[in-house]
Amino acid sequence: MGSPLGVLFAQAYMCHVENSVLSSINPSPKMYLRYVDDIFVDVDGDEQLENLKRALEENSCLRFTIEKSVENKIPxxxxxxxxxxxxxTTDVYRKPSDSGRCLNxxxxxxxxxxxxxxxxxxxxxxxxxxxWSLLHQELNRIKQILTNNGxxxxxxxxxxxxxxxxxxxxALDESSKFNNINxxxxxxxxxxxxxxxxxxxEIIKKNCTPTKEGDKLNLIIYYRNPRTSSLIMKNNLAAQKDKLKQSNVVYKYTCNFNKDGALCTDEYIGYTTQTLSxxxxxxxxxxxxxSHMTKSHKNNISRxxxxxNTIIIARNGNTTKLKCMEAVMIRNYMPLINIQQNMCGTLELYGSRVAGWKG
Known part of the structure; x- marks a missing residue:
């Protein structure tokens, strides 16, 4: 239980048991359906049901319980x-203990x-x-459950x-003719x-294309909770040594691209509340x-x-103070890449983040 392989092991074991039992028992069930270790069977009477139960237990290490239909109704x-x-007829079944709670x-x-x-x-x-009548009834019940949960x-x-x-x-969905790559x-x-x-x-859209025309590429993002270690205070108050893993920092990038024997020293300053990576x-x-690398050097930027060429020049856990620190650093260093970008009108004037100061 709890292992990703648990269901696979259970399936393999039950298939082994069924190969021994169903090939030897006589008469065999008219209907035999199974999901993991839950079995739905249609037999001629209680005696045949007991024989099937006994055969399953004798050929395995499992113990089975029987739930019979009442007035030809069973979950x-x-x-x-x-x-x-x-x-x-089939309808959705909920156990009597179901309180109707779900994700809020x-x-x-x-x-x-x-x-x-x-x-x-x-x-x-x-x-x-x-x-349709059972579906209408179930949809009304779903509405009530979900609205109760916000x-x-x-x-x-x-x-x-x-x-x-x-x-x-x-009509057939045209996309069904092609593969969905997840x-x-x-x-x-x-x-x-x-x-x-x-x-x-955006990264996937710009850099990944299916080899077969018409195939669709889907990015499925799933989430994990933060580790417990990241939610508690650590005794070691030393700064994280790996700069790429640090967050809430002001950073400075220096181009240092050598072209025709000349070294470009243009700089860019920014802040991030995420990791620098x-x-x-x-x-x-x-x-x-x-944009600077493309226009000035006709080259693509590499990771x-x-x-x-990126260093951390300031840190602060308060986002407002971090933005102010970034603006002060821009004023002090006068990074050309920031200024060039502002002249293009694609970013706000770098000095406007600090009240009372004009760039």
């Missing part, structure tokens, strides 16, 4: 199977996680409910409408996760440094060049 996982009228719609987490909660509820209803009713209705339109659409990226949850996602998607990754995609 199997999250499906309520009803065969009381001579035909089978007002919690601080990526918005796509909240959307996936609504989508999962709606998709399950459409998949399991075998009639989800806007508008978001729920939009997801239901999207799913309904998809069901009613008979790229997975693990990130650490922070208040600036939306900005991170935007930059990562992340900030330099953004500079590789767009901004003043990349090794950025790492080597």
């Amino acid at each position: 199997f996982l999250d499906v309520w199977v009803d065969g009381s009228d001579g035909t089978f 719609g007002m919690s601080e987490c990526p918005s796509k996680y909240k959307k996936s909660v609504v989508r999962a509820y709606v998709a399950r209803a459409f998949k399991i409910c075998s009639s 989800f806007p009713l508008k978001d729920i209705d939009n997801e239901i409408k999207t799913k309904m339109d998809l069901v009613n659409t008979t 790229l997975y990226y693990q990130n650490t949850m922070s208040s600036g996760y939306k900005k991170d996602e935007k930059v990562l998607k 992340q900030r330099l990754t953004y500079h590789m995609q767009n901004g003043a440094i990349k 090794e060049h950025l790492n080597t």
